[in-house]
Amino acid sequence: MSVRAPRLLAAAAALALLAVVPLAPAAPAAAAAVTGCPxxxxxxxxxxxxxxxxxxxxxxxxxxxxxxxxxxxxxxxxxxxxxxxxxxxxxxxxxxxxxxxxxxxxxxxxxxxxxxxxxxxxxxxxxxxxxxxxxxxxxxxxxxxxxxxxxxxxxxxxxxxxxxxxxxxxxxxxxxxxxxxxxxxxxxxxxxxxxxxxxxxxxxxxxxxxxxxxxxxxxxxxxxxxxxxxxxxxxxxxxxxxxxxxxxxxxxxxxxxxxxxxxxxxxxxxxxxxxxxxxxxxxxxxxxxxxxxxxxxxxxxxxxxxxxxxxxxxxxxxxxxxxxxxxxxxxxxxxxxxxxxxxxxxxxxxxxxxxxxxxxxxxxxxxxxxxxxxxxxxxxxxxxxxxxxxxxxxxxxxxxxxxxxxxxxxxxxxxxxxxxHSRPAFPPSWGPAKPLLFPVITAARRTAAGNALRWRPTASGTGPFGAVASYGVYRFDGVTAPAACDLADAAHLVATVRGTEWTDAAAEPGHHYTYVVTALDRLWHESPAGPPRWV
Known part of the structure; x- marks a missing residue:
């Protein structure tokens, strides 16, 4: 372990004594899912x-x-x-x-x-x-x-x-x-x-x-x-x-x-x-x-x-x-x-x-x-x-x-x-990670403004580590079931969002799209993708 990791863990442990949620030193699931993907x-x-x-x-x-x-x-x-x-x-x-x-x-x-x-x-x-x-x-x-x-x-x-x-x-x-x-x-x-x-x-x-x-x-x-x-x-x-x-x-x-x-x-x-x-x-x-x-x-x-x-x-x-x-x-x-x-x-x-x-x-x-x-x-x-x-x-x-x-x-x-910078990107992840549950899209429909998505907030721990801070929205052409490697880079990342809804104004009328959403903590560790939804 390098010099930064134990010092951050020690600081976090000190905060845990002050009623901050303690750390669970697990690797982010999304990172493990895309290992070896081009x-x-x-x-x-x-x-x-x-x-x-x-x-x-x-x-x-x-x-x-x-x-x-x-x-x-x-x-x-x-x-x-x-x-x-x-x-x-x-x-x-x-x-x-x-x-x-x-x-x-x-x-x-x-x-x-x-x-x-x-x-x-x-x-x-x-x-x-x-x-x-x-x-x-x-x-x-x-x-x-x-x-x-x-x-x-x-x-x-x-x-x-x-x-x-x-x-x-x-x-x-x-x-x-x-x-x-x-x-x-x-x-x-x-x-x-x-x-x-x-x-x-x-x-x-x-x-x-x-x-x-x-x-x-x-x-x-x-x-x-x-x-x-x-x-x-x-x-x-x-x-x-x-x-x-x-x-x-x-x-x-x-x-x-x-x-x-x-x-x-x-x-x-x-x-x-x-x-x-x-x-x-x-x-x-x-x-x-x-x-x-x-x-x-x-x-x-x-x-x-x-x-x-x-x-x-x-x-x-x-x-x-x-x-x-x-x-x-x-x-x-x-x-x-x-x-x-x-x-x-x-x-x-x-x-x-x-x-x-x-x-x-x-x-x-x-x-x-x-x-x-x-x-x-x-x-x-x-x-x-x-x-x-x-x-x-x-x-x-x-x-x-x-x-x-x-x-x-x-x-x-x-x-x-x-x-x-043709696609959005998250800042580099750093520090200790805590597993994140994936978000679930609850509504996906075509509106005059574009394809409107809404998802259920991801349930996760509170405190500085493990709490969800934002979401990533991925879009794929057609009706499909994206694989883990499809999220290995930002080729399909269309938005990073704070909040639980987003409208894809760039979506063309009459075209079929598949969307998945991931959750990110404030240290930019990413959850697995939630179930796909189609518009």
Whole structure:
């Protein structure tokens, strides 16, 4: 058993003592049923398909500060509609851009990207709406937190001036935690000092406030731990190193230890509270180059191990995260950092662990000024996903960012969708499974809107494991009795649904169809198919 499994089981057992239904460690019946069946790699049944929705400086959502509640909700609904139309199954939404919050946090001020004024109450709870609406569309919701950044440059942000932060900002309360970086630079920001234990605990507690209050599916950290280095400047933590760095030969090892502690402690706290919530990180795409470390990749770019003090390979090997999304933001054949060399390297890193690997895709580079010629080929992104098929450890992709997906420059997103997302897919299953009973279709009839189906809710256990969260609907042409192998991939999957009814608007009048429905728990383990019904 790998390192993740016993730790999740231990966390779940702890919750069982608090009246949560205990685990039954059985394999999902549907998985066993399709073992050995041929599956088309172009239509996988389980694959992470997500897009980042960035709130910082109003990149994606909100598109501008000061919009009304109705405008913001409609705008967000538009992103969910886009995701569903392209057969995505998850959104990763930035809800803590820099020591602020998109929910009524007792620890940090309201984000300025909502109203245009840092600390100003928008009069509603955005995070509640974000999570609820994503789930209504049967999309996973991963809450994206930036751990240590505490301001953005002026104008529009506080820059390096603590006095310009809202009164309830953690750095107004604890100015001794603040590190301005770069200093004497218009691009300067404030950071919570990762070397101060109390500051690290504050970050964890601020994040856990969202974890405990909202039904999120994942906690997501980006690549900003220690800030990327500025030429000729060091991060100002000499005094902190002198106070806390005893036992470390150099500051670099101590800094990595500080980030290790954040990741390890965050993992433990998330799973102690909610074992079913995933904890993931999207680091810079290069851990280390081979020239610096024989375990590194055949690359020559910036190294997150040395630039951000993020030992991402260690986090995977230690099982401190549930998934990793390296930002492999380079084209196939790029000399400094070749996509075709980095993906195999990351696949090898996660091999033999329980950590799931998704690849961060640079949709923003398509047809962008100054990019290599490869990014002016409308097929570059699609070729990335085709390349991934040769590496079974790659379980999906995350795209940066929503506005780029919508822009569909050169038709690249249309090509990608046609060649890789032609059918719906469930996110990858993970964690402990509990047997699920199959659902039974109770009504199937032709209506003016299409073929209307209704099924009886699947009886199953309560609690986080084993409870049914959603359903998969499969359609077959003609009157038939589908075999287990017919459900081995998503070739016949037409919908993923929360609720117990669905109308197939694409069904053609006068044609005969066979439908079966399966049940899925919130960790995406699938039941056997229920009895077929014909329309």
């Amino acid at each position: 599956a088309d790699p172009a239509t996988p049944k389980h694959q992470m398909r997500a897009m980042w929705i960035a709130s910082v400086v109003n990149i994606d959502w909100p598109s501008a500060p000061g919009k009304s509640q109705a405008e913001l909700q409609a705008e967000y609904d538009g992103w969910l509609t886009l995701a569903r139309s392209l057969n995505y199954n998850a959104v990763i939404v930035q809800v803590r851009p820099h020591a602020d919050a998109f929910w009524p946090s007792p620890y940090e001020p309201w984000s300025q990207y909502l109203t245009g004024v840092a600390g100003q109450d928008p009069g509603w709870d955005p995070l509640e709406y974000l999570v609820r609406r994503a789930h209504e569309e049967n999309l996973e919701f991963h809450a994206w937190f930036n751990p240590y950044r505490a301001s953005m440059p002026a104008p529009g942000g506080a820059g390096t001036d603590v006095a310009k932060l809202p009164e309830n900002s953690p750095l107004r309360v604890h100015p001794e935690w603040a590190v301005p970086y770069p200093v004497n630079n218009a691009a300067g920001r404030l950071y919570l000092n990762p070397g101060i234990p109390e500051a690290r605990h504050w970050v964890e507690t601020a994040v856990m406030d969202a974890v405990t209050k909202y039904d999120i599916d994942g906690v997501h950290f980006d690549d900003y731990f220690y800030p990327y280095p500025a030429a000729g400047q060091d991060f100002g933590d000499d005094a902190t190193f002198a106070q806390y760095g005893g036992g470390f030969a150099g500051k670099a090892d101590w800094r990595r230890h500080n980030i290790d502690l954040l990741v390890q402690e965050m993992d433990a706290r998330v799973h102690a509270a909610k074992p079913w919530v995933k904890f993931g990180v999207s680091p810079f795409g290069i851990w280390r180059n081979q020239a610096a470390d024989p375990l590194g990749s055949d690359t020559n770019g910036t190294q997150s191990y040395d630039a951000n003090y993020a030992d991402t390979r260690k986090w995977v090997k230690e099982g401190w995260i549930d998934y990793i999304v390296p930002q492999v933001y380079w084209n196939i054949g790029f000399t400094v950092a070749d996509y075709a060399k980095l993906v195999p390297w990351w696949a090898d890193v996660v091999a033999g662990t329980d950590v799931q690997l998704y690849i961060g895709q640079a949709d923003y580079k398509v047809a962008a000024a100054g990019q290599p010629a490869a990014w002016f080929d409308p097929r570059e992104l699609s070729q990335h996903l085709t390349f991934n098929r040769d590496y079974p450890q790659v379980l999906g992709d995350v795209h940066f960012s929503a506005v780029q997906v919508r822009a569909d420059r050169l038709g690249a997103e249309t090509i990608l969708a046609a060649e890789h």
